Amino acid sequence: DVKVTQSSRYLVKRTGEKVFLECVQDMDHENMFWYRQDPGLGLRLIYFSYDVKMKEKGDIPEGYSVSREKKERFSLILESASTNQTSMYLCASSSRIQGKLRETQYFGPGTRLLVL
Amino acid sequence: AQSVTQLGSHVSVSEGALVLLRCNYSSSVPPYLFWYVQYPNQGLQLLLKYTSAATLVKGINGFEAEFKKSETSFHLTKPSAHMSDAAEYFCAVSAGGGNEKLTFGTGTRLTIIP
Numbered sequence: 001d002v003k004v005t006q007s008s009r010y011l012v013k014r015t016g017e018k019v020f021l022e023c024v025q026d027m028d029h030e031n032m033f034w035y036r037q038d039p040g041l042g043l044r045l046i047y048f049s050y051d052v053k054m055k056e057k058g059d060i061p062e063g064y065s066v067s068r069e070k071k072e073r074f075s076l077i078l079e080s081a082s083t084n085q086t087s088m089y090l091c092a093s094s095s096r097i098q099g100k101l102r103e104t105q106y107f108g109p110g111t112r113l114l115v116l
Numbered sequence: 117a118q119s120v121t122q123l124g125s126h127v128s129v130s131e132g133a134l135v136l137l138r139c140n141y142s143s144s145v146p147p148y149l150f151w152y153v154q155y156p157n158q159g160l161q162l163l164l165k166y167t168s169a170a171t172l173v174k175g176i177n178g179f180e181a182e183f184k185k186s187e188t189s190f191h192l193t194k195p196s197a198h199m200s201d202a203a204e205y206f207c208a209v210s211a212g213g214g215n216e217k218l219t220f221g222t223g224t225r226l227t228i229i230p
Contacts, residue, residue, distance in 0.1 A: 004159070031216045040125065042206060042222040043160075050216065058217075090159055094216055103148060103216055107159035 003027070004108035006091055012114045019078040021111050023091030030096040032074035033105065034058075034066060037088040049074055050096070081115045088112050118143045118209040122221035130229045135194040137224050139181075139207035142188065149190040150208040150218065151181055160206060166190060177201070202228045 007022035025032065031050050035043040035058075045058030047066040055066050063085060067075045074093075078085055089112075092105040123138040141147055148167050152160040164175025171183040177200075181192045190207060204225045208218040 033217075035220075040222060043220040045217060048217060092160075096216065103210060103218075104150070104162055104165060105160075105218060107152075107161070109157075109159045 004091055004093055004106050006089075006108040006111050008111050009109060010112050010114075012116065013078075013081050014116055015082060017078075017081050017115075019081050019113070019115075021076040021078075021089055021091075021113070023074045023076070023093075023108055024072055025074075025091075025093040025106070026072065027093065027095070027106070028071065029093035029106075030071075031094045031105075032068065033092040033094075034064075034074065034076045035090045035092065036060070037090055037110070043090065046076065081113075083115050086113060086115045118147060118211060118219045120207050120209050120219055120221035122205075122207050122224050124224055125222065126225050126227065128227040128229055129197045131199055132196050135179075135192070135197045135201065135226065137192040137205050137207075137226065139190045139192065139221060140188050141190060141207075141209045143209055143211065145211050148210045149181075149183060150210075151175065151179070151190075151192050152206045152208060152220075154204045154206065154223075156203070163192070163205075197226075197228050199228050199230065202226055 004025045034046040048056045049068040065077045090110045091108040094105045119142045121140045151163040154160045164173045166183045174180045179194045207221040
């Protein structure tokens with residue numbers, strides 16, 4: 001089974017703190033994604049990586065950065081957390097190899113972040 | 117650019133009744149379409165996926181969806197609701213053919229009435 005793990009299920013931080021959210025997948029997937037999920041807004045893509053050290057902005061990248069130094073790990077960084085970044089953060093991964101599971105995204109359990 | 121509209125942010129059905137969750141898409145190219153389910157305090161899990169093969173797609177837990185190009189729809193159905201179906205459901209679209217990014221709808225929360 002594909003497994004995507006996220007470093008924390010719940011996190012409480014203060015305004016202005018630097019926050020790191022870590023995601024690890026064990027299926028050798030090329031693609032990794034960070035989303036935020038808010039009630040009534042669904043999932044919105046923050047950043048996307050299709051290879052080590054490669055990244056692409058999603059729909060809402062402002063206030064976030066990412067790092068992908070190893071294929072299995074994709075980190076989301078909030079340089080200076082703000083209260084409007086309180087949200088559920090979901091990591092996902094997918095394969096680029098041809099086959100019926102290509103492009104199917106596999107999700108981690110999510111990190112619920114509260115910024116005070 | 118692709119987009120997805122899910123009609124009805126909340127749907128309630130009685131146990132044993134038909135489940136119908138609506139999804140309409142917009143895409144400039146033949147789309148790939150997905151339904152995901154999210155149970156409380158969990159990540160998203162794939163229910164089913166359409167990739168231009170059969171227009172009627174069967175998924176897990178008795179769910180199925182039909183791709184209707186003329187209506188730009190991909191509605192999710194289940195003949196008989198079970199209490200364990202209570203969850204939030206998301207429709208998503210991608211351009212397919214190697215475009216790995218998904219665009220998600222805003223979700224529909226399904227409540228099952230005993």
